[in-house]
Amino acid sequence: MIGYKIVAVLVLACAFGPVSCPAQPANEGKPLRLAIAGLVHGHVDGFFKAVQKRPDVQLVGIFDPDKALQHHYAQQYNFPDSLFFTDLGVMLDQSKPEAVAAFTSTLDHPGIVAAAAKRHIDVMMEKPLAVSVAQANAIQSAARQGGIEVIVNYETTWYKSHGAIWQLVKQQHALGDLNRMVAMDGHEGPKEIHVGPEFLSWLTDPAKNGAGALFDFGCYGANLMTWLMDNQRPIAVTAMLQTVKPQIYPHVDDQATVVLQYPKAQGVIQASWNWPFSRKDLEVYGQTGYAIATGGNTLHVRLPNQAQEQLQELAPLPDDEADSISYLKAVVRGKLRPAGPSSLENNMIVTAILVAARESAKTGQTVQLH
Numbered sequence: 001m002i003g004y005k006i007v008a009v010l011v012l013a014c015a016f017g018p019v020s021c022p023a024q025p026a027n028e029g030k031p032l033r034l035a036i037a038g039l040v041h042g043h044v045d046g047f048f049k050a051v052q053k054r055p056d057v058q059l060v061g062i063f064d065p066d067k068a069l070q071h072h073y074a075q076q077y078n079f080p081d082s083l084f085f086t087d088l089g090v091m092l093d094q095s096k097p098e099a100v101a102a103f104t105s106t107l108d109h110p111g112i113v114a115a116a117a118k119r120h121i122d123v124m125m126e127k128p129l130a131v132s133v134a135q136a137n138a139i140q141s142a143a144r145q146g147g148i149e150v151i152v153n154y155e156t157t158w159y160k161s162h163g164a165i166w167q168l169v170k171q172q173h174a175l176g177d178l179n180r181m182v183a184m185d186g187h188e189g190p191k192e193i194h195v196g197p198e199f200l201s202w203l204t205d206p207a208k209n210g211a212g213a214l215f216d217f218g219c220y221g222a223n224l225m226t227w228l229m230d231n232q233r234p235i236a237v238t239a240m241l242q243t244v245k246p247q248i249y250p251h252v253d254d255q256a257t258v259v260l261q262y263p264k265a266q267g268v269i270q271a272s273w274n275w276p277f278s279r280k281d282l283e284v285y286g287q288t289g290y291a292i293a294t295g296g297n298t299l300h301v302r303l304p305n306q307a308q309e310q311l312q313e314l315a316p317l318p319d320d321e322a323d324s325i326s327y328l329k330a331v332v333r334g335k336l337r338p339a340g341p342s343s344l345e346n347n348m349i350v351t352a353i354l355v356a357a358r359e360s361a362k363t364g365q366t367v368q369l370h
Contacts, residue, residue, distance in 0.1 A: 034099050035091060040069070107209075124152075130210075131208070132351070154220060156220055158317065176289065178228060180268075186270075186278070212249055288303070
């Protein structure tokens with residue numbers, strides 16, 4: 001991820017992997033023309049709040065087939081009726097966006113990408129990429145045919161703590177070779193934290209979400225571990241799923257534990273809708289040191305010759321990588337190419353991991369990945 005306390009050139013380089021920096025496009029300096037596809041993913045609310053604060057982004061169209069949901073957001077954010085469409089193709093053709101941000105169910109991601117790719121429009125979607133490997137392959141194929149970029153947005157991509165871990169592991173080699181990673185992600189449960197009914201409906205539908213907590217929060221650990229392992233696929237995946245609250249979540253798991261086996265390392269993913277408090281924590285252990293991130297702003301590190309762990313000072317991320325909107329704009333305008341946690345390459349592997357975990361839990365067997 002981000003390099004910290006190194007020379008300025010390195011600090012400003014892309015955190016997530018090699019990038020190219022082509023010449024400035026003709027529309028540089030103009031607001032990014034952005035369209036929204038779907039309103040049923042609750043993260044759209046925070047996205048609207050962020051967009052309204054940014055003069056460098058112009059919201060040009062919003063698609064969702066649900067008129068009542070359109071009305072809800074129109075009232076909440078004082079959006080004009082002219083922004084809203086019930087037909088995705090019409091919205092894309094009439095509003096002519098430079099990029100689309102998708103807030104549909106995971107099941108609907110391929111359709112959004114196909115429509116955008118047909119019109120050569122880059123797409124950013126909320127995590128995870130897909131509910132199946134076949135869906136992920138369809139997204140990848142459409143992106144290639146349309147010559148577009150597909151970005152998968154995770155909150156954890158923009159954590160300063162994870163940027164510091166990347167520097168410690170990949171740039172300073174301060175932890176030694178990695179041999180163990182543990183990711184703990186989730187909250188008390190979507191119903192318990194009062195997500196909107198349109199969000200809860202598809203989160204608890206195994207067809208639309210892929211599973212329950214496994215896909216909702218297991219994707220974070222799979223994403224970060226794939227990133228730290230330089231897009232190396234695990235050898236094998238073993239998983240156990242559980243429904244602790246069947247009276248609330250009768251059709252999906254609300255607790256998942258997944259073990260990833262690599263040639264010289266293990267990853268443990270703990271995803272749950274049963275944590276007493278919301279958390280997105282990551283522990284990384286090497287041969288000579290460890291780093292433990294609790295959320296985005298706290299990192300405890302113990303290195304060789306240290307008697308105890310220390311609180312790491314965290315540097316800000318580069319402007320183009322500070323948040324999802326800045327990153328999307330940098331990609332669309334040709335300043336960055338998707339890499340690391342946001343990249344399609346990473347998330348194809350994430351999908352394979354999640355699908356293997358689902359199969360492992362169903363059969364009670366370890367699933368080999370090739």
